[in-house]
Amino acid sequence: MTALPDGIDTFLHQAGWSDAAIEPLPGDASFRRYFRLRRQGDGSGETAMLMHAPPPHEDPGPFLHVALWLASHDMRGPAILAQNPREGWVLIEDFGDRRMREWIDEGPGEELPIYATAIDTLVGLHRHPPGPFSPYDMPTYLREVDLFTEWYCAAAGLDVDEAGFRGAWEEALEPLLVRQHPGVTVLRDYHAENIMLPPDGSQGLIDFQDAVVGHPAYDLVSLLQDARRDVSPELERAMIDRYVAAAQPGEDFEADYARLGAQRNAKIVGIFTRLHRRDGKPRYLSMIPRVWRALERDLEHHALAPVARWFDTNIPRAIRESDGGDIA
Structure with a gap:
């Protein structure tokens, strides 16, 4: 089983997703890692995407900067649900699996x-x-x-x-x-x-x-x-x-x-x-x-x-x- 990054439990608790099932997703060509979260406690099946872009290799600040600009101009980037840029955590809207x-x-x-x-x-x-x-x-x-x-x-x-x-x-x-x-x-x-x-x-x-x-x-x-x-x-x-x-x-x-x-x-x-x-x-x-x-x-x-x-x-x-x- 793939080890989860240090600090993930603390961030999810602060974001209100501590009850979520965590599913690691395949990586890309960077140091970023992605996880799909699925709520378990309320029966809603609601999902979200968790991005871990840990310093010093990654910095989620530019992603957040561009995402907010796109949203302010009616472009369809994922909504930002929670963030802790200093630790490299960003919780975003889940667009699903269909690329x-x-x-x-x-x-x-x-x-x-x-x-x-x-x-x-x-x-x-x-x-x-x-x-x-x-x-x-x-x-x-x-x-x-x-x-x-x-x-x-x-x-x-x-x-x-x-x-x-x-x-x-x-x-x-x-x-x-x-x-x-x-x-x-x-x-x-x-x-x-x-x-x-x-x-x-x-x-x-x-x-x-x-x-x-x-x-x-x-x-x-x-x-x-x-x-x-x-x-x-x-x-x-x-x-x-x-x-x-x-x-x-x-x-x-x-x-x-x-x-x-x-x-x-x-x-x-x-x-x-x-x-x-x-x-x-x-x-x-x-x-x-x-x-x-x-x-x-x-x-x-x-x-x-x-x-x-x-x-x-x-x-x-x-x-x-x-x-x-x-x-x-």
Whole structure:
């Protein structure tokens, strides 16, 4: 049986949930842990989700900050029921077990309307002024893509031009910076495993604690170039068109979509390699080929020409088309 964290009984007593049955849930790629609570004493069967994000590895403060902002702007994040940020405890509304990903896998005919609703959620989010969050600026973009050379290239035994890598990204990304002011709230991990389908028929948002102010294309990329499930080119095209028709983001939007797609996918290849090599989580290796394929499509756009040249010079084609075994 999985040991429960120290302090859980004290927090649940203070929150009025001391009679609840505690069910540990599978973890994600972080130090956070989740538990489903189910009341036993009153016969209601009421449930709630308990998040443990213990310092110093985690800090629930950003999650609470973003959750309160979303709630104040009629966005469907989970309600906060109780909290003790200093000890890393947050008790939140339970959205249930139905994630967008599994729901579509079990009922493929629902894919189009569910993605359409997810697009409409982004349109609604982007109609609000950006939240009081940090900017997604050039140093942040570059720090993220550095994960590719730091982890993937090192793991693959590649001696690459790191300075040229940064310079290529700076050249490619510079044009979009002016178009992300004043910007929109970017949730950063908006994809099919972080969109819940509660029983009330809404779509609930989770895992948004890293929100920043940035470009409206970023969360669209996160959703439609999903590292965890295949999204067909036809669906991707239809959903981009749906967003553009509703939001009218401007003529350079698709170039920026490609720029941010390449940036995000390069970062994810690095992160998934790190999860395997440093954190002992090899299951992420199986996702790298999907991310590579999306990255290759993005690099075909003329806006990524400097980055594409770097990849052609520094990363052998055989490695780019591999199944990730070269870093296992």
